[in-house]
Amino acid sequence: MSAPQSLLLIIALIAASAFFSLAEMSLAASRRIRLRQLAADGDPRAPRVVQMQEQPGDYFTVVQIAQNGVAIMGGIVGEGAFSPFITNLLSHWFAASTAQTLGFLCSFLLVTSLFILFADIVPKRMGMADPEKQAMRVYGLMQFFMTVLKPLVWLYSKSSDAIFRLLGMNALRDERITSDDILAMAEASTQAGGLAQSEQRVIANLFDLDSRLVTSAMTSRDRIAFFLQNDTDALIRARIAEEPYSTYPVCDRDIDHVIGYVDAKDLFQRALNNQAISLKTDDLIHKVLVIPDRLSLTETLDQFRQAQEDFAVVVNEYSLVVGVVTLNDVMSTVMGDLIGPDDEELIVQRDTNSWLIDGITPIEDVVHALTIDEFPHFEDYDTLAGFLMVMLRRIPRRTDSVNWGGYKFEVMDVDSYRIDQVLVTRIQPQGEDKTSSLSAPSAPTH
Template sequence: MQLPESIFVILLLIALSAFFSLAELSLAASRRLRLRQLAVDGDMRADRILKLQEAPGDYFTVVQVGQNAVAILGGIVGEGALTPTLSRLFALWTSSSNAQTLGFVCSFLVITSLFILFADLFPKRLGMAEPERWAVRVLVPMLWCMRLFKPVVWLYAKTADLIFKLLGIDTVRDERITSDDILAMTEAGARAGLLAASEQQVIANVFELDSRTVASAMTQRDRIAFFLQDDPDTVVRARIAEEPFSTYPVCDGDIDHVIGYVDAKDLFQRVLNNQTLSLKDDQLVHKVLIVPDRLTLAEVLDQFRQVHEDFAVIVNEYSLVVGVVTLNDVMSTVMGDLVGPDDEEQIVRRDENSWLIDGVTPIEDVLRALDLDELPHDEEYETLAGFLMVMLRRVPRRTDSVNFGGYKFEVLDVDSYRIDQVMVSRLKDAGGGTPSPAAPSET
């Protein structure tokens, strides 16, 4: 075979090897969501690729047979074509034996480099960039190859299946998409600028509903506006004017004996009609939903759906009321900064290195604001105030502080043993924020 013919054959073999490399990687890297969308849009090839991904054994067997056969042929043809020519060239400057050796080495390096660059690296990077596009393009030729090499494929496939069976390895691809997979995709989309950071945070908040307890979104006991069943009309009207809310619990004697709730709309309607506001009226007081404080937000949403309510009273294991929660509270947790009014912000960033945080702020929000992975003993508390109590092992007092993770948590204001405000400052010697051992301090 003459040199031009050999070079043509080598280029043809490189092209074949590149085709098999592209076919292999494009099938493996194709995203099922994209393929399903292509199938919905009418591309039947995408549907066939989805089926191949479920059982890719024959497909990859053809790829490996093709790649190895082409590589062997490329070595044979390349050595026979280039070695004599290069040996004659080197013979002009060195002995015949040395020229033969140099010719073989250079021939090997040239052929190997060509195959690495154009039959491996280039097609695989191409396949990674747009896997679905190339997967549908190479599908038909690969189906012909699968038919052509069917006997060989059957032999190798059965042998490989036997080996996997002996080793106890499962060859079925797990296509389940977890919440971690979805969050990873949305984070990648946010980094690429395809998804707004606030939108990505909303998606992350949705998945947190299964892990965040209702206590992280409720209105605390000391902030609940409620009526006693015996409150006269004047007291009810004054309370509405002083503390305007959409819903008010109605209690018998004290807040721990809730008998129902009243809707502000019903109260306003009676006021407009010049009717007396009596909380002993069964038509005005509705049955209230009572939920335990250990429920997750997802479970609370499910309870709202089952009873067709959007308001619930939360009790602890001693049947004491610890708070109330509304459907709007849960949705505000999901929507985050998109709907939160500025005057109700629980975390206020003062400058680059300090934050002013309400003591009842859910610990998940604190971690997110400070870019921390976790706080110690996080299973023992729900809020920033709880973190300080656990770390100090007592009820915090004003100016008490705890150092952790490169931050100083200092209590600024305490009202009747309730931590109102906490100043969080980045320590100057934090050096990148690696969590350090907790160090409670008192001044």
Template sequence: MSVAQSISLLALLILVSAFFSVAEITLAASRRLRLRQMADEGDPRAIQVIQVQEQPGHYFTVVQIGVNALAILGGIVGEGFFSPIFSAWLEYLLEPAPAATLGFIVSFVLTTSIFIVITDLVPKQIGMAAPERLAVRVIRPMLMLSRLLKPLVLVYAWLANGLIRLSGLPQKRDDSITPDDILAMAQAGAQSGSLAASEQQVIENIFELDTRTLPSAMTQRDAIAYFLRDDIEALVRTRIADDPYSFYPVCDGDIDHIIGYVRLKDLFQRVLSGTPISFEDPSLIRKLLVVPDRLSLAEMLAQFRQAGETFALIVNEYSLVVGLITLNDVMSIVMGDLVSPWYEEQIVQRDENSWLIDGITPIQDVRRALNIDSMLHEDEYETLAGFLMTMLRRVPRRTDRVSWGGYTFEVMDVDSYRIDQVMATREGTRKSD
């Protein structure tokens, strides 16, 4: 074989082997969601890739046949081409026998290195960079080879499947996507710059709805504006002027005896029409959605959708009202900084190493603001005040301190057993008293 023929054959073997490497890595690395998107955009080859991913045995058998056969053939051709050249050069320095042996070793190392770099490392790096785009380009040639080599493929596949079954290993990959997978992809997208940090936060907040309960987002009991059944019209007008809301609960005697709610729009209509406002009129009172405080925010969204309401009163196991939640409260948790800074009122950063935090601030918001990975016994409380009570095992008093996650939390103000303000200071920066 002439020099030109040897070089041409070796180059062809390298290119075909690189093709098989690309075919192997792109099938394994292609993401099902991206392939389905490509299929929806009109690329039928993406469907073929998905189908092969479901039963990849024959595909990988063809790849291995090609890779191994070409590697062996490439070694033969490379050794036959390079060995005489290196042996002839080395004969100027060594005897013919050792020169031939060393020439063979050098040609073997060179041929192996060429195949490792050009047919394995480079194609696989390229394939990992754009797996779906390359997978759809190689799928049809690979399917054609699968049909041509089908008898041989069936023999090898039968042997391989038999060994897999005997070993008890899985034969199909699990393509199920968990919330952790989605969060990891969102984080990777934010790190690469393809996803804005605010968009990543929205995705994380959506999955957080399943773990956050209503008290973490509700308006506290003492902040609820409501009417009593026997309130006179002048008092109703004054309360609306002081606390203008779209809806008001209506109670009998106190807030724990709920009879329904009234819409501000209905009250305005009565004022405009000159009709007296009286909560004794049953046509003015609407049925109120009441939910238990153990619901998650995701379950609350389902309740809103089912009932067709946008707000609800929250009661505890003793049927006492503990708070009120609106659809906007839930969506504010989802949208986070895109709506308004969640820390604007409840978490105020004083300087680089200290924060002033309201005691009723949801513990998830505290973790996010201070970049704390986890809190001790986090499933036992909803707020920063609950965390302090859990850690101290009593009602906190002013100047009480708790250390966790690299921060010292000091109670600054307590009002009738309610923790109003807490100072969070990064440990190691606190000045001595």
């Protein structure tokens, strides 16, 4: 075979190998969701590629048969195509035996480099760049090769299936998409500019509902506006004007004896009709949903759905009221940064290295805002105030501080043992990030 013929044959073998490399990578990298979307848009090739992905054994067997055959042929033809020419060229400077050895090595390196570059790297990068489109393009020709090579495909497929059974391995790809997969795709889409940062946060918040307790979204006990059953008309009207909410718990004697709730719409209707407002009768009071404080937000949503309510009272193991929660509270947790500007902000970023955070802020929100991997004793508290109490092992006082994860948490204001504001400042971590230190004001002298 002449040198030009050998060169043409090598080019043909490289093209064949490139085709099968492209076919292999494009099918492996194709996204099932994207293919189904293309099928819904009317592309008839997309369902065939999806079906091929479900049972790819014969497809990849053809690819391996072809690639190995082409590699062997390339080695045989390549050595004969370039070795004599390179040997003759090198014989002007080296002895015949040395020139022959160097000619063989140069020919081998040249052919190998051509195959690596044009038959492997380039087509595989093409297949990864737009896998669904390339997979649909090569499907028809791959189906032809699968038919032509069917006897060999059957033999190798059965042999590989037997080996998989012998090793106790599953030969089928697991197509289940987990929550971690969805979060990873959302993060990748955000980095590529396909999703806004706030939209990615909403997706992450949805999956956090199962791990966040209802206490992280509720209105705490000290902030509940409620009525006693024997409150007068004047007192009820004054409370509505002072603390306008959509729903008010109704209690007997104190807040820990909740007997129901009253809807503000019913109160407004009576006020507009100049009717006296009294809670001593049951016509205004609705049965209240009571839930334990250990429920997750997902379980809370289930309770709302089953009871067909959007308001619940949260109690602890001692049947004491610890807060109230509404459907809007849960949805605000999901929406995160997308909530309206009129909503109260518990976390206010002052600059790139400092934040002013309310003590009742759920610790999960602090984790997201500060991008801290974890807090110590995470299961022992629900809020930033709880974190400070656990770390200090006492009720915090003004100017008390805790250093954790490269941040300083300093108590700025305390009102009747309640931590109102905490100043969080980014500091240069010393040693490991997850170290902590405590500081407190010195005891007064007498």
